[in-house]
Amino acid sequence: MEIIFEGIKQALSLLISLDPEVMGITWLSLKVSGTATLISLFIGIGIGTAVALTSFPGRQIVVGLINTGMGLPPVVVGLFVTIFLWRNGPFGNLEILYTPMAIIIAQAIIATPIVMGITLAAMQQLPQKLRLQILALGATRFQMVWLLIKEAKLSLMAAIMAGFGGVISEVGASIMVGGNIKGYTRVLTTATVMETSKGNFDVAIALSVILLLFAFAINMVLTRVQQRERPR
Amino acid sequence: MTANEPSMPILQGENIQVQRGGKQILDVSSLKIVPGEVLSIIGPNGAGKTTLLQALSQLIRLGKGDIYFQGKKVGADMAPLDYRRCLSMVFQEALLFDTTVYANVASGLKIRGVKSSEILSIVNTRLEQFGIGHLRDRSAKTLSGGEAQRTSLARAFAIQPQLLFLDEPFAALDPPTRETLLEDLNRILRTSGTTAIMATHDQGEALRLSDRIAVMNEGRIVQIGSPAEIMNHPVDEFIATFVGVETIIEGRVIKCERGTATIAVHNNGKSPAAHAFPDSGAGSINSNPTALLETGAKGEEVPLLEAAGQVRPGERVFCCIRPEHVTISPGGRHDRSSARNAFPAIIDRITPAGPFHKVHLNGGFPIVAYVTVQSIEDLDLQAGATVTASFKATAVHMIRRG
Numbered sequence: 001m002e003i004i005f006e007g008i009k010q011a012l013s014l015l016i017s018l019d020p021e022v023m024g025i026t027w028l029s030l031k032v033s034g035t036a037t038l039i040s041l042f043i044g045i046g047i048g049t050a051v052a053l054t055s056f057p058g059r060q061i062v063v064g065l066i067n068t069g070m071g072l073p074p075v076v077v078g079l080f081v082t083i084f085l086w087r088n089g090p091f092g093n094l095e096i097l098y099t100p101m102a103i104i105i106a107q108a109i110i111a112t113p114i115v116m117g118i119t120l121a122a123m124q125q126l127p128q129k130l131r132l133q134i135l136a137l138g139a140t141r142f143q144m145v146w147l148l149i150k151e152a153k154l155s156l157m158a159a160i161m162a163g164f165g166g167v168i169s170e171v172g173a174s175i176m177v178g179g180n181i182k183g184y185t186r187v188l189t190t191a192t193v194m195e196t197s198k199g200n201f202d203v204a205i206a207l208s209v210i211l212l213l214f215a216f217a218i219n220m221v222l223t224r225v226q227q228r229e230r231p232r
Numbered sequence: 233m234t235a236n237e238p239s240m241p242i243l244q245g246e247n248i249q250v251q252r253g254g255k256q257i258l259d260v261s262s263l264k265i266v267p268g269e270v271l272s273i274i275g276p277n278g279a280g281k282t283t284l285l286q287a288l289s290q291l292i293r294l295g296k297g298d299i300y301f302q303g304k305k306v307g308a309d310m311a312p313l314d315y316r317r318c319l320s321m322v323f324q325e326a327l328l329f330d331t332t333v334y335a336n337v338a339s340g341l342k343i344r345g346v347k348s349s350e351i352l353s354i355v356n357t358r359l360e361q362f363g364i365g366h367l368r369d370r371s372a373k374t375l376s377g378g379e380a381q382r383t384s385l386a387r388a389f390a391i392q393p394q395l396l397f398l399d400e401p402f403a404a405l406d407p408p409t410r411e412t413l414l415e416d417l418n419r420i421l422r423t424s425g426t427t428a429i430m431a432t433h434d435q436g437e438a439l440r441l442s443d444r445i446a447v448m449n450e451g452r453i454v455q456i457g458s459p460a461e462i463m464n465h466p467v468d469e470f471i472a473t474f475v476g477v478e479t480i481i482e483g484r485v486i487k488c489e490r491g492t493a494t495i496a497v498h499n500n501g502k503s504p505a506a507h508a509f510p511d512s513g514a515g516s517i518n519s520n521p522t523a524l525l526e527t528g529a530k531g532e533e534v535p536l537l538e539a540a541g542q543v544r545p546g547e548r549v550f551c552c553i554r555p556e557h558v559t560i561s562p563g564g565r566h567d568r569s570s571a572r573n574a575f576p577a578i579i580d581r582i583t584p585a586g587p588f589h590k591v592h593l594n595g596g597f598p599i600v601a602y603v604t605v606q607s608i609e610d611l612d613l614q615a616g617a618t619v620t621a622s623f624k625a626t627a628v629h630m631i632r633r634g
Contacts, residue, residue, distance in 0.1 A: 129323050132291045136321035137340040138391065140313060147339075151330055 007205025014206050021183075026210055029187040032100050033168040036107030037115075040163050043108075044115025045156065049145060051116075052123030053131070066120060069113025074106075078176030081106040085177065098179040103187065106173035111163035118162060122155030123148060157226045161219055168215060188214075240303060242267045242427050243395055248287050248297035250451075258283045258451045260297075265395075265429065270421060272438035273431045275448035276474060281431035284448065285397045288429065289319055301395075317344060319395040320388035324403045326380035328372035333364060333383050336372050340391040358386040361420060378409035385417065389424070396421075398430035402437060414440060435475055439463075439550050439631045447471050459550065460498075464598040479553040479599045485543045486536065492572075492625055493543050495551060497535040497597050535596045538572040539628035548633040557627035558601035560591060561620045562611045574622040575599070581615050582608065593621050 014022045051062055083089055085097040085105075096102050126148060134144045149156065171189035178185035180194055188211045195204040241264040250258035258280045265271055273281045286292045288299060290312050299306040299315070306315045320340070328336045337358055341351045359365045362382045367375065372383060381401060388396060401417075402410040418441055421428055432438055438445050439459050446456040447466075455467045463480035466472040483495040539551055577595030584590070588602040591613065599621050603613065613619065 127325060127327060129325065130327050132286065133321065133323060133327040135291050135316060136289060136319065136397070137343055137387070138313070138317040139343045143343055147329070154330075 003201050004205060007202045008209060010202040011206030011209040015210065022206070022210065024183060025186050025188055025191050025207070026214070028100065028185075029168060029189075029211075030214070032103045032174075032187060033107055033164060036104045036167050037111055037160065037164040039104070039108040040111035040115045041160065044112045044159065044163070045119050045149065048116040048119025049123055049149060052120050053145070053148070063120065066113055066117050070117040072110055072113060073172070074110055074170045074174075075172035075176065077106050077109050078173030081109065081173065081177045097177060098181060098185060100178070100185055102177040103174050103185060106177045107167035107170065110170060110173060111167050114166050115159045115163045118159035119152070119156060122152040122159070125155070126151055154226055157222055161222050164218060165215060169211065239266050241265055241300070242269075242302055243288065243429075244300040244303075245288055246298045246300070248284075248299070249295045250283055250287055250292065251295045256295075256451060258287055258295075260284060260451075260453050263288075263446070263453065263456075265427060267427055268425045269444065270428045270430070270442045272442040272445045273429065273448055273453075274433065274435060274438050274445060274475070276433065279448040280451040281433075281448055282399055283451070285321070285399050285429060285431050289321055289395075289397050290315055291321070317391075318393065319397060320391060320393035321397040321399065322381075322384050322388045322401045324400040326372075326375075326377075326384040328375070328380055328383055328387075330373060331371070333359070333367045333370050333372055333375070336383050337386045337390050340387060344391065354390055355386075358390045361389070362386040362416065376409075377405055378413060381405060381413060382416075385413075389420065389426075393426065396426050396428040398428060398432075400432055401430070403433070417441070435463075436631055439480070440633055447474065449474075463550075479555065479558070481537070481551040481553070481597050483537070483549055483551060485545050485547045485549060487545050488543050491540055491542065493539050493541055493549075493630065495537050495539055495549060495630075497537060497551075535575060537575075537628065538625040539630050540626045541628075541630045543630060543632060550631040550633065552629040552631060553599070553623050553627055554629075555590065555600045555602040558593075558599060558621055558623045560593075560601050560603055560607075560611065560613065561622065562613075563618060563620070572625040573628070574620050577619055577621045579613060579615050579617045579619060582613065593619070595621055 048066070051059065051066070081102065082097065084091050085094065085102055086092055087095075087097075096105075130151065131144060131148065134147050139147060169189065171193055174180075174185075174187055175190045175193065178187070178190065180186050180190040186194075188207050192204050192207040192211070195201075195207065243263075243265040245260060245263040247262070248258060248260045249256065273284060275281050283292070287294055287297075290299060290306060301310060301315050301318065304310040306312055329339060334355060337355045338351045341354060346354075356365070356368075359368055362385055364379060364382045364386060367379060367383070372380065375383060381404075385401070402414060405413065414437060420426075421441070428441075430437070430441060442459060444456060445459050445462045446453045447462060448454065449470055455462060455471050457465075460480060460482045462471070463475055466475060481495075482498040484498065486494045486496050488494070537551065539549075543549060575595035577593040577599060580592040580594050580598075582589050582591050582603075585602070588604060589608050591601045591603050591608075593599040593601060601621060603611075607613070611619075
């Protein structure tokens with residue numbers, strides 16, 4: 001037990017003293033996972049909405065693939081992103097393996113199906129006739145899609161939380177494509193793995209606490225927004 | 233009623249066809265709606281009522297056919313979006329947005345880019361008109377069914393539609409709520425002169441609101457005409473079965489005292505009783521001769537009937553009488569039962585209907601009676617015979633038309 005208290009004490013002192021290395025790691029984590037989530041929102045909400053609102057041959061299969069993608073193992077994503085970005089790989093000439101950009105790409109690939117799947121479910125839960133009602137109110141197609149997205153906003157908030165929560169806590173892909181390079185691609189999760197393997201439990205706990213605090217804080221903000229939007 | 237005036241239709245559908253899954257689900261050769269008219273579309277589930285509304289409002293793609301709005305062909309002389317911006321649609325479910333009542337009623341105006349200052353006054357007017365001003369800032373998700381449907385109607389009216397489509401708007405409401413909302417909608421439709429097309433499976437609603445009724449079956453309009461025409465002269469067995477075999481008499485309330493209304497029957501000019509019985513004299517076979525006939529505007533005699541219910545003088549009503557409540561006595565003799573209404577009538581025809589025979593009578597207006605096979609023989613009833621048809625005032629169910 002003592003080890004945990006020590007860790008928490010250490011974490012607090014690292015936080016209070018604004019330890020530059022910890023701050024750097026934290027900031028990079030936020031930046032990378034935030035950017036990845038943002039990218040996944042555009043692609044996920046876009047494609048999720050399109051799939052929900054249209055019918056085409058093979059739609060069932062697409063929906064099945066999206067739902068499978070929601071549980072995509074980060075290590076598998078890490079593996080394939082590594083292969084693609086490898087020096088001799090298809091995108092090797094970009095030379096972005098072991099850079100924050102590589103982590104962003106891998107995390108965006110992990111978060112996109114999550115956002116897409118939740119968007120798809122949310123849009124399908126809207127009443128079938130709402131689309132017709134919106135058209136009958138004189139909306140253009142663009143206005144209709146926008147109003148539907150607004151109507152599903154509470155569920156879409158959940159999509160943001162799930163997407164961000166999924167990637168900020170993910171370690172497999174980050175360590176594979178980022179390489180845990182100190183001061184460059186080291187994020188909270190990869191740093192925690194490394195400190196633990198070195199036996200530096202106190203630092204590992206400190207990093208974990210920061211990670212938890214972040215996950216909590218961001219979800220609190222989103223939950224508050226969601227609660228405020230909820231009908232009185 | 234504008235239905236008979238030769239004015240340009242506000243909406244015209246020609247040869248409208250819709251297919252789904254390789255099956256023809258809508259096939260309407262021609263439909264014209266004149267400005268200010270209220271048309272009801274009735275028919276069983278799956279008859280294509282909803283599809284027709286959605287096709288006419290261009291919410292779904294037509295397989296074939298053309299829609300003309302004020303003479304302009306939609307899609308050729310007029311962009312579909314511009315057409316859609318001339319109309320409103322109210323569905324069975326209120327389909328409100330997850331926001332306040334105010335924002336919901338404002339949504340159609342906002343979509344059209346109307347300035348918020350203008351929206352404010354329009355929306356407030358509509359909220360008051362539909363009696364939901366006090367709900368202005370409430371979240372739409374917390375409304376009762378009736379309140380939600382009022383919001384939906386206010387939203388539809390806010391854009392001042394030139395065409396209003398109503399798809400079973402009252403079907404999900406409980407009877408008292410439906411009653412008051414029906415009353416309000418009727419008033420607002422009539423005062424605003426909005427052209428409306430309503431799909432319903434409830435004949436009562438159709439009778440109350442409409443100038444004309446169209447009956448649909450298997451994707452086609454099988455009959456279209458005034459409510460009295462549809463109810464009393466169904467063109468085929470399907471319609472007769474669907475609308476029921478009630479006798480429906482159109483009339484106007486002359487007076488209403490102590491729960492009994494006297495109604496002047498609107499004579500549709502088909503061999504009036506007074507002319508059919510020139511000698512017997514209609515008065516001699518009625519217990520209350522002075523109440524039977526009244527002189528109409530053109531000097532013709534108008535049959536009067538009595539009905540139990542609270543209505544106001546001057547109101548237009550439909551009087552519905554179920555065939556099992558009509559008794560037939562032979563010749564001009566009237567047995568002075570408690571029946572307040574007794575009319576001399578000629579038997580048009582007799583058709584078998586299960587355990588009964590259905591007797592179609594002409595008493596200046598059509599009446600249908602159920603008679604047992606035994607009675608047919610006992611009374612020696614046959615086509616062309618003169619009888620007295622009577623029914624109690626309480627057997628008359630009045631539908632107010634406002």
